[in-house]
Amino acid sequence: MVSTFSVPSESQEGLASEIFRKEIESHSYPEDTTCRYVCILSFSELAGEEISEIGLYDDEGDIVCIKTFMRKGKDSDVEQTYTLDDIF
Numbered sequence: 001m002v003s004t005f006s007v008p009s010e011s012q013e014g015l016a017s018e019i020f021r022k023e024i025e026s027h028s029y030p031e032d033t034t035c036r037y038v039c040i041l042s043f044s045e046l047a048g049e050e051i052s053e054i055g056l057y058d059d060e061g062d063i064v065c066i067k068t069f070m071r072k073g074k075d076s077d078v079e080q081t082y083t084l085d086d087i088f
Contacts, residue, residue, distance in 0.1 A: 007068060014063050015055045020046055024056075035086045040079055047076035054082050 022045070024037045037056060051072050056065040067084055074080055 012063075012066060015053050015066065017053070018055075019049060021057070030085075033088055035088075037084045037086065039082045039084075041074060041082070042079055043076055046074045049074050051080075054084065056084060056086070 022039055022041070024039050026038045028036050028038075030036050039054070051074060052070065053066060053068045055063045055067070058064050065084065065086060072080070
């Protein structure tokens, strides 16, 4: 069985099912044309939830990037790291 996920539309103004917002942990430039953002969910954050999308918001609260993926369950005994590359 193949799992599917929805691709965000160009006109989408937010996540389809936003349940949490958190500041990014860090950013780096692994290449001249790539900014890499990292966010870590701690053990207790979103425990018991399923996550299938993340977003990057600017300082004014407008979404500037959406990444969708297959659902991932979040247990309370693990941290999860999400990495998003902005290639320009």
